Amino acid sequence: MLVLLRAFKAIKEKHLEAKKIVEEATLRAEKLMNEAEQKALKLYEEAYKTTLSQAEKKAMELERKAVREAEHELAKFLSVAEAQAKGIETKAKKNFKKAVHSVLNMILP
Amino acid sequence: MESTRAITEMILEEARKSAEHILQEAEKSAEDIIKKQKQRGVQRANEVAKILLKKAESEAALNKLNSVANSKIKAKWVILSKKETWIDNVLREAKNELKTLTQSEKYFSILENLITNAGVILGGKKLEVLLNMHDSALPLRFDALAKEIGEKTGFETKLNLSKETTQVIGGAIVRTADGRIIMDNTFDDILRRREKELHSEIAKILF
Numbered sequence: 001m002l003v004l005l006r007a008f009k010a011i012k013e014k015h016l017e018a019k020k021i022v023e024e025a026t027l028r029a030e031k032l033m034n035e036a037e038q039k040a041l042k043l044y045e046e047a048y049k050t051t052l053s054q055a056e057k058k059a060m061e062l063e064r065k066a067v068r069e070a071e072h073e074l075a076k077f078l079s080v081a082e083a084q085a086k087g088i089e090t091k092a093k094k095n096f097k098k099a100v101h102s103v104l105n106m107i108l109p
Numbered sequence: 110m111e112s113t114r115a116i117t118e119m120i121l122e123e124a125r126k127s128a129e130h131i132l133q134e135a136e137k138s139a140e141d142i143i144k145k146q147k148q149r150g151v152q153r154a155n156e157v158a159k160i161l162l163k164k165a166e167s168e169a170a171l172n173k174l175n176s177v178a179n180s181k182i183k184a185k186w187v188i189l190s191k192k193e194t195w196i197d198n199v200l201r202e203a204k205n206e207l208k209t210l211t212q213s214e215k216y217f218s219i220l221e222n223l224i225t226n227a228g229v230i231l232g233g234k235k236l237e238v239l240l241n242m243h244d245s246a247l248p249l250r251f252d253a254l255a256k257e258i259g260e261k262t263g264f265e266t267k268l269n270l271s272k273e274t275t276q277v278i279g280g281a282i283v284r285t286a287d288g289r290i291i292m293d294n295t296f297d298d299i300l301r302r303r304e305k306e307l308h309s310e311i312a313k314i315l316f
Binding site (some may be wrong): 029040045048049055060102103 | 110114116121124128137144147157165168170176184195299307316
């Protein structure tokens with residue numbers, strides 16, 4: 001009978017020890033999960049910021065490209081306009097006197 | 110006794126295995142959480158970035174369109190400004206020629222014609238003529254001009270030179286004796302009145 005009691009006692013003790021091992025592991029697991037959640041949150045923010053920052057750079061580049069293209073267009077238009085203006089000046093110089101006489105003819109009775 | 114030890118060892122072994130399994134599962138879950146959150150961050154940022162880039166693309170396209178439109182306006186302005194300068198030059202030269210003309214003999218008859226035309230437009234009768242200082246001193250044939258106006262209008266006409274003078278290049282202002290109706294036939298006013306027509310004519314000849 002005594003032997004049986006000792007056996008039960010030993011089993012009970014080991015059972016408690018086993019319970020403690022599992023509880024400790026559960027606690028460590030919970031800690032691990034908490035740390036992981038904190039780390040995940042940080043990584044979420046970092047990934048979000050990095051991706052968004054790249055997009056912002058791309059957006060700025062798009063705007064700069066549009067400005068460059070517009071400046072190029074302006075230069076092109078102005079160049080054509082200046083060439084046309086030169087042509088106008090040449091013609092105007094040639095027809096100047098004729099135009100003055102025409103005005104006088106229109107004004108005088 | 111041996112069987113008791115075997116049982117207790119088994120209990121401990123099972124507990125160790127469970128603990129190991131719990132930790133392994135926790136590590137796996139932790140890795141999974143980190144990986145998924147990182148992916149979520151990128152995914153969310155990509156969604157925002159998509160909107161941002163679309164907006165930037167539309168704004169850039171709109172800005173470019175505006176700039177191109179402005180460029181076209183600037184280019185047109187360069188040409189128009191050049192044309193306008195030459196039209197102004199012609200008008201300035203024409204005014205100079207008119208000033209020179211007022212000093213010539215030819216001007217005398219031109220002035221008389223301007224007075225007669227104005228008088229006819231006013232319908233004759235009692236009229237007053239305003240001239241500039243220089244022209245007021247000219248020996249104009251007011252009686253003959255009045256007769257011509259009378260013949261053309263059918264009304265007996267009398268022309269008087271006003272004591273007032275005007276600051277004009279040349280030509281005349283003719284008004285009814287009561288001053289209620291005025292016909293401005295000065296070069297200055299004719300140029301002003303016919304400005305649009307003159308601009309168009311000059312442009313046609315010059316360019």
